[in-house]
Amino acid sequence: MASSPSKKVLVPIADGTEPMEAVITIDVLRRSGADVTVASAASDLRVDACWGIKLVADSLISDCKGSSFDLIALPGGMPGSASLRDCEVLEEMVRKQSESGGINAAICAAPAVALGSWGLLKGLKATCYPAFMDKLPADVTKVESRVQVDGKVVTSRGAGTAIEFSLALIEMLYGKEKSEEVAGPMVTRPHHGEDYTMMELNPVEWKYDHDTPQVLVPIANGSEEMEAVMIIDILRRAKANVVVASVEDGLEIVASRKVKIVADKLLDEAVKLQYDLIVLPGGLPGAPAFTNSAKLVDLLKKQAESNKPYGAICASPALVLEPHGLLKGKKATAYPAMCSKLSDKSESENRVVVDGNLITSRGPGTSMEFALAIVEKFFGREKALDLARSLVFV
Template sequence: MATLNFRHLTPLVSYISPPQKSLLGSSYFRTPSVRRINRIYTSIMASAADKKVLVPVANGTEPLEAVVTIDVLRRAGADVTVASVEKQLCVDACHGVKIVADALISDCTDTVFDLVSLPGGMPGAATFKDCKTLESIVKKQAVDGRPYAAICAAPAVALGSWGLLKGLKATCYPSFMNELSSAASAVEYRVQQDGKVLTSRGPGTALEYAVALIELLYGKEKAEEISGPLVMRSNHGAEYTFKELNPVKWEFDGSPKILVPIANGTEEMEAVIIIDVLRRAKAEVVVASVEGTLEILASRKVKLVADVLLDEAINSSYDLIVLPGGLGGAQAFANSEKLVNLLKKQRESNKPYGAMCASPALVLEPHGLLKGKKATAFPAMCNKLSDPSEAENRVVVDGNLVTSRGPGTTMEFALVIAEKFFDRSKALEVAKTMLFVQH
């Protein structure tokens, strides 16, 4: 019995020429049988359009690069499998971030992927290099002519060592460029595509890299559709700017202690970028779950593990409490009496607090925490702010309050926090190390 290849199926209507359509009459195309066939075709094509993507993770993976890639690709509708190359699902990524994978890499050997994307980070990239199962999957990807990609250390350490960049232009993190140059034609672009192979430089280029992966898989129109709501900046590599009103010095003893709550439905990209950047700046970051468990399921189904439950966290005082966004997460924050009380106490004590994306509108505003303050939020939610007069700014600081707009402004948001606690030179040092700002 012959197998029907649905990828080449065309709607019944398209087989009929315009003159035939005229003769048959348009009512023909409204008959139940034809409508049903076209509905089936649409459903089949939608299913066929789902792209399967593999994102491996390991102990020592750069969490920002992994999570941004997963988050953005899932926004585009890709079926992303996060696979641990360790013996367990939970991996200890860099900067103390714990990610729970969907599967072990051994579970993925029989799946055909439309794309394999390797995040960087050390020793994560070296673990990838030594994983024979992952090497076999990516080499088969290359032999079959399907896309594969890597960022930061992974292009040089993994793809290069496997001989998968031979004769191709590629880029990577600056300190691995010498290693890359022996395996590829090394270039210093933020994102480099050569045929079906895509490489990028580091954490600060991860969002650009992820959007380029969408274009590789789905085309430019889809990439533009997804990148708009991310609120990405257009001047990649430039120094960040922000709007500051009523400046005050943010005080702390030793190193700033910062509370980052997370919940089911939290925007994982925002949470991880805030944690990653502030820990790089040597702040003491406490990640607290407002749920009953340490593990939370974020908005794009990334599983993150908090350091403590909120019940334990509220026994300490903080130099800053900062809320990531995500619709479900923001609603969970707003419904948490303990967290709201902690925020009110923070404001009454004239200590810094902040929020971004949905959280300024859904958490701070309803609880009177924006009273007399200028703020911004996710563009579609700015109408909920009592004073949206400064809402067009990507980051707004008003005294002890800091707010920001969305996933694509999170790096700037976190760097502004670093600048307020330390100084601009410290924040720029972190930004340059991450390659968010060009040297």
């Protein structure tokens, strides 16, 4: 079958953009083969997204003015949505997109704050973040769908619906078959909106010494950006102190789907601190970069020896923890194609596995459950469920 021509997509970002929504949209659409341009509505390519996550755009929105796109997808977040609304070049592009019959999409606060205020939802069914529903204009039919498609406009509710939103956009661009082809390898949830669960064996209490857990999230060139960003974002929402450390020579890494993320510090500096949890995102070649980092492996071994929590998702349980003896006597899971590398595969079909002080998970589509399970272990299930509800995940 001949491959479909690449569709052109614009994802604008601004200071205060919700990073999960932006990164999930970019990553998932790039998996479909779409040519995605990440454009900054700020004066600089680097954007300070919500939750202290720093992203670097491919270009400025002003540089995209003359280009045409099959889809323009606006992430939410505040004040990011307001910054997108106030960007005149973007407004002009989105209006032209609407007039020419292209697809416009927005998630979270952006349907109300941007598309609604520009008058581009008039007479349409639309949804948005629950707290912004009353900000949708009166001429919009408000619906509480997780994703709403009306003609050439797609709207969605929040970070917890971002994967569904992105897959709906692939279906609009390429058809249902392509959407399903992308969804499968991501290990997406079989039933969206339901409670999350984890398989827990040998339960122990996860303790922390300070006011809040100190968490290390290493990143490398080729780390899976959805996994990294969901872990960082959700743990910071729970008020954990998360240090994002680059194992590369510089702070900026280029993730597996070419999203550029800026770490807080280099691993050399980060290893001087003590952590209540070290958690590894997956991705290739990110996971091999972790396994080749003697300093990171040494830190992980010390963490395990002192019975402190550590975890990994996707390729990292199989490519980092297993070869360094960090799964010995433990039940774990990993990315489906990597599970053959686990010495004990008995619990590997579970989406999230907690065995004492170890937590592992399967892939991008299980990342939110993985991060929420960490929140549950540190702060209790009620806090995790409150967070899941605020994300519109459950």
